[in-house]
Amino acid sequence: MTWMNKSAGGFPLYLSKARGAHVEDIDGHDLIDFCLGDTGAMAGHSPAATVEAVQRRFAELGGATAMMPSEDAAWVGTELARRFGLPYWSFALTATDANRWAIRLARAVTGRPKILVNNYCYHGSVDESLIMIGPDGERMARSGNVGPPSDVLLTSRVAEYNDLEGLERELAHGDVAAVLMEPALTNIGIVLPEDGYLEGVRDLTRQYGTLLINDETHTISAGPGGCTRAWGLHPDLLTIGKAIAGGIPTAAYGLSDELAQRVSSHPDLDLIDVGGIGGTLAGNALSVAATRATLEHVLTDEAFAAMIALADRLADGIQAAIEGHQLPWSLSRLGARSEYRFTSPAPRNGGESNAAGDTELEDYLHVALVNRGVLLTPFHNMSLICPATSQADVERHHEAFDACLSELLSA
Secondary structure (H helix, E strand, O other), rough: OOHHHOOOOOOOOOEEEEEEEEEEEEEOOOEEEEEEEHHHOOOEOOHHHHHHHHHHHHHHHOOOOOOOOOOOHHHHHHHHHHHHHOEEEEEEEOHHHHHHHHHHHHHHOOOEEEEEEEEOEOOOHHHOOOOOEEOOEEEEEEOOOOOOOOOOOHHEEEEOOOOOHHHHHHHHHOOOEEEEEEOOEEEEEHHHHOOHHHHHHHHHHHHHOOEEEEEEOOOHHOOHHHHHHHHHOOOOOOEEEHHHHHOOOEEEEEEHHHHHHHHHOOOOOOOOOOOOOOOOOOOHHHHHHHHHHHHHOOOOHHHOOOOHHHHHHHHHHHHHHHHHOOOOOOEEEEOEEEEEEOOOOOOHHHHHHHHOOOOOHHHHHHHHHHHHOEEEEOOOOOOOOOOOOOHHHHHHHHHHHHHHHHHHOOO
């Protein structure tokens, strides 16, 4: 896959095997994995309960792709409703698809053409998300957009995160079907909401008749119900993928009761055949079995409490090293996830966080850490804790990180 080439050192490491919180490359190097598949392996690599469920479904029960719902699907839907508070759920294979289908539903029930996203957001390869705010404040296509099917200015609007005035200016046009957002930005570096911001977003979307979609694919690190549960949020739709099946491809999207009724009131919508919602493998029995096992036995409420406590210890050590070396950096935390940026105070929106990037410095840190047995996400400086991460792993990270900073500052 092309993005695998975005690796410090000029070439990707090749995987041999992985277990728990560790991976091994084909040269036999054991690496503590704080990348965890950029959240896709947040349950750890091959958690036992998920492995057992997949083996049983595929080898003993069969019917992995039978185009029939399974009892596991009902269990998972009920559990997602408990965690996130939305009662109706359907399945996809990737969060990108979950977002695409949520967008289609939003356009269908509102009759509006545009989707609003945050500057430097990340929602997979959703076409409508590839928009940004230019240097003069104008809307423009995200640089590098490959073969866009249409001009993104026709489909999308954009506002900075933590900017309610900018959001209202865009919503006031009256053509926005939905705001698609992460409760906290992640892929440009963690950007946390200021007091009252998320409540303001919800108030403005309701005022202007716009739906709110929370993409919790990365922000699930905040807890078992992501930021939505941890912060008491009330979206109309919610999308999630990556982590919930322990590494097996799956995703899901949930609808509020009110929105589900609005969708049901449109008998003209083809939600069953070729209307643009769903796919042959979506909701397949194998993915759903993996999701049930992961949510029931691995990414439990208790596991999240332990992961977040250990993540706090990791972040405390990173912060201590930054302060000890008197670096003008900042650290942001989101449950089991933490990330540092090369600026202080911490960026308050995507534009500021992007401006704080330093590719050469990031590459140095990634190479220096991996040479000391610590693996970070190749795109940024994110560290993630899984249920299998140990205190010893965290201590090893602290030693490696401090050594990297010492070497950097002595150069």
